[in-house]
Amino acid sequence: MLRTVKPRNARSKRALEAREAKEVEDVRTAIFVKGTHTGEILNGVMKELMALKRPDAISFSKKNTVHPFEDASSLEFWAGKNDASMFLVGQSTKKRPAGLIIARTFDSRLLDMCELGVDKFISMAEFKTPKSTPGHKPMMHFASELFDTHPRFIQVKSLLMDFFNGEVIDSICLPGLEHVISVSIAPAPSLQTANPILGDSQEEDVQNLPKIHIRTYTVKLLPSGTRIPRVELTEMGPFLDLSLRRHQAADPEMWKAAMRRPKLKKQDLEKGLGKKKKNLEVDEMGDLRGRVHIAKQDLNKLQTRKMKGLKGMLVEQDGSSEESEQEDDPRQKKRKRD
Amino acid sequence: MDVSNILASHAAKFQSVTVEKETPLDVDIGFLTVTDLTPIDEDSYKSNLEEYLQVTARDGIQALVAALYGLPTQPSPDGPLAQLPPPTTQLPRAKPLPKPKPPTKWERFAAAKGIQKRVREKKVWDEERQEWVNRWGRDGKNKEKEEQWIHEVKADAPVDHDPVKAARDVRTSRVAKNERQRLQNHARAQTATGGRDERKKDIERTLATTRISTASMGRFDNKLDGEKKLKGVKRKFEATETCVEQEKQASLAVLSKLDGDVKRARKEKGAGDDVLNVRKAIRNVSKGRGGVALAREANKKGARGKRGGKR
Numbered sequence: 001m002l003r004t005v006k007p008r009n010a011r012s013k014r015a016l017e018a019r020e021a022k023e024v025e026d027v028r029t030a031i032f033v034k035g036t037h038t039g040e041i042l043n044g045v046m047k048e049l050m051a052l053k054r055p056d057a058i059s060f061s062k063k064n065t066v067h068p069f070e071d072a073s074s075l076e077f078w079a080g081k082n083d084a085s086m087f088l089v090g091q092s093t094k095k096r097p098a099g100l101i102i103a104r105t106f107d108s109r110l111l112d113m114c115e116l117g118v119d120k121f122i123s124m125a126e127f128k129t130p131k132s133t134p135g136h137k138p139m140m141h142f143a144s145e146l147f148d149t150h151p152r153f154i155q156v157k158s159l160l161m162d163f164f165n166g167e168v169i170d171s172i173c174l175p176g177l178e179h180v181i182s183v184s185i186a187p188a189p190s191l192q193t194a195n196p197i198l199g200d201s202q203e204e205d206v207q208n209l210p211k212i213h214i215r216t217y218t219v220k221l222l223p224s225g226t227r228i229p230r231v232e233l234t235e236m237g238p239f240l241d242l243s244l245r246r247h248q249a250a251d252p253e254m255w256k257a258a259m260r261r262p263k264l265k266k267q268d269l270e271k272g273l274g275k276k277k278k279n280l281e282v283d284e285m286g287d288l289r290g291r292v293h294i295a296k297q298d299l300n301k302l303q304t305r306k307m308k309g310l311k312g313m314l315v316e317q318d319g320s321s322e323e324s325e326q327e328d329d330p331r332q333k334k335r336k337r338d
Numbered sequence: 339m340d341v342s343n344i345l346a347s348h349a350a351k352f353q354s355v356t357v358e359k360e361t362p363l364d365v366d367i368g369f370l371t372v373t374d375l376t377p378i379d380e381d382s383y384k385s386n387l388e389e390y391l392q393v394t395a396r397d398g399i400q401a402l403v404a405a406l407y408g409l410p411t412q413p414s415p416d417g418p419l420a421q422l423p424p425p426t427t428q429l430p431r432a433k434p435l436p437k438p439k440p441p442t443k444w445e446r447f448a449a450a451k452g453i454q455k456r457v458r459e460k461k462v463w464d465e466e467r468q469e470w471v472n473r474w475g476r477d478g479k480n481k482e483k484e485e486q487w488i489h490e491v492k493a494d495a496p497v498d499h500d501p502v503k504a505a506r507d508v509r510t511s512r513v514a515k516n517e518r519q520r521l522q523n524h525a526r527a528q529t530a531t532g533g534r535d536e537r538k539k540d541i542e543r544t545l546a547t548t549r550i551s552t553a554s555m556g557r558f559d560n561k562l563d564g565e566k567k568l569k570g571v572k573r574k575f576e577a578t579e580t581c582v583e584q585e586k587q588a589s590l591a592v593l594s595k596l597d598g599d600v601k602r603a604r605k606e607k608g609a610g611d612d613v614l615n616v617r618k619a620i621r622n623v624s625k626g627r628g629g630v631a632l633a634r635e636a637n638k639k640g641a642r643g644k645r646g647g648k649r
Contacts, residue, residue, distance in 0.1 A: 022436065025431055085432035105432070106434075107434050137370060139372075139402055140371040141371070141372050141394075141395050142371070142372070143373075143391075157373075168425060169422060172406075174419070175418075177403070184378070184394065186378065186383065187379075217392070219403075221403070228403065228404045228408075231396055258430035258431050259431070282408060286418060287410065287411075
């Protein structure tokens with residue numbers, strides 16, 4: 001186990017406090033590990049994914065004999081030591097060529113993981129198109145109804161969202177939206193949603209789960225007639241065709257603990273929106289406008305004697321005081337009648 | 339003049355921003371994600387995969403961008419900053435939720451008195467030098483007395499009075515006191531959450547209670563391995579004849595416990611705060627006049643406020 005470090009100076013104390021649990025979490029740091037054998041494809045895939053994940057990515061330079069499906073203890077140790085909570089393990093064997101395992105941890109223990117096989121990969125360098133700036137947040141697009149119904153695809157969607165886009169932010173610079181990661185599933189007409197009676201045997205029996213396509217596009221916002229720009233996509237970045245292999249679902253208790261939210265009161269104060277706020281709307285210019293509803297005022301009963309703003313003109317000049325008084329009176333009378 | 343062409347092209351631009359789909363797209367603005375739940379069209383998939391994927395992606399992202407541009411924005415040097423709402427999809431946390439820390443002794447006092455936390459600036463204005471100096475740290479003003487080259491010394495000071503050392507001692511004693519109080523707060527926080535011994539005692543107490551929580555009050559239950567023998571209360575019986583003095587004492591003790599309501603109310607009123615000294619606080623705020631005077635003033639102000647004051 002990791003020894004508990006006692007801070008000796010202010011800097012180490014700050015580093016230790018940064019590692020503590022927070023109510024609103026930071027983005028998950030990902031560790032890229034290579035197994036004993038990785039082919040050329042896997043090396044390329046991992047390099048590209050790390051480029052997309054920078055700066056929250058740590059790459060291990062040495063090859064490690066790690067089999068996450070058998071023994072997750074090394075993953076847990078690395079998670080604790082590096083303060084990282086996502087893993088991408090690349091391992092290529094004869095039985096499972098070009099295998100990529102995406103794993104998540106919770107509280108330094110393995111939460112869930114999924115093994116994907118890389119069928120086709122085209123790197124960013126092959127596409128002679130401009131790339132997005134590294135470090136910018138990607139937009140994500142998932143295209144298939146299976147992402148909502150099939151438990152394995154739900155897990156894949158959750159893993160990919162957590163990997164690329166996990167951080168909760170409160171504002172984003174609109175011109176900074178530069179690239180999209182689009183994940184779609186091949187059609188499989190004979191696929192039913194997971195049959196609980198058969199259980200796992202159905203999936204392991206015939207790996208007829210449809211393939212996943214991951215494409216990355218740069219976004220170009222063209223002016224249209226309205227405030228909303230028209231979107232044009234240009235292919236950039238890695239082109240991945242993946243097939244699902246083994247997986248490990250999360251322990252339900254651990255999952256429940258991981259999904260616990262902080263009390264709404266703190267969130268309310270931070271985000272300012274616990275429930276839908278009435279009488280607020282965003283107009284065409286992007287400004288927040290509110291409506292104030294006041295009761296009908298009986299203008300005959302307005303006390304203008306107590307409105308100091310109306311008296312201002314009388315005190316200014318002595319010479320023209322009579323004139324100003326005369327001016328004031330009709331003005332006042334007019335106001336009263338309003 | 340035939341403007342229908344111009345109008346048509348203008349209208350076409352407007353159309354291109356909207357997206358029509360059978361099932362509405364699930365847009366999670368907080369995570370910048372859009373999910374398209376329409377089933378994949380096999381024919382277009384098989385005919386031209388890449389184009390089909392790109393078209394579906396473009397439609398999805400158009401909807402997402404439309405949603406993003408509908409958010410309230412703030413201007414910034416890099417462009418408009420859209421205020422994102424909290425995300426709708428739930429993703430698991432990486433670390434468990436932090437446990438709330440118990441408040442320190444000062445925090446409890448400040449909460450009871452209503453003192454707001456004020457963060458002081460690091461720089462302070464030095465009138466002599468006419469510049470902003472650090473309050474502490476490098477060339478800090480708190481070390482001014484030690485670093486002076488000349489000191490005023492009282493006439494009756496002992497021969498070996500070292501003013502530098504005296505100033506330094508004052509500062510180090512303050513630091514030491516702060517450290518001591520911090521450790522006390524830390525220890526109090528640990529015991530408040532319950533140390534191991536306390537928890538062990540709690541568990542043993544609970545176990546003992548459960549053992550007698552049966553229909554027969556634990557009398558006919560089998561004793562499991564490893565359970566300790568329950569400690570019972572030893573009954574003590576007084577002798578039938580005691581001396582008169584002892585009887586008198588016992589009866590008076592019983593009577594004293596049966597206090598009237600007035601006495602109990604007086605005692606309970608004083609039992610209030612262990613954090614705030616109410617007597618001193620009232621004396622401070624009322625400037626020595628007392629609680630009744632304070633109440634009188636409060637009522638006067640209240641009455642004036644209700645009527646409307648100076649209008």
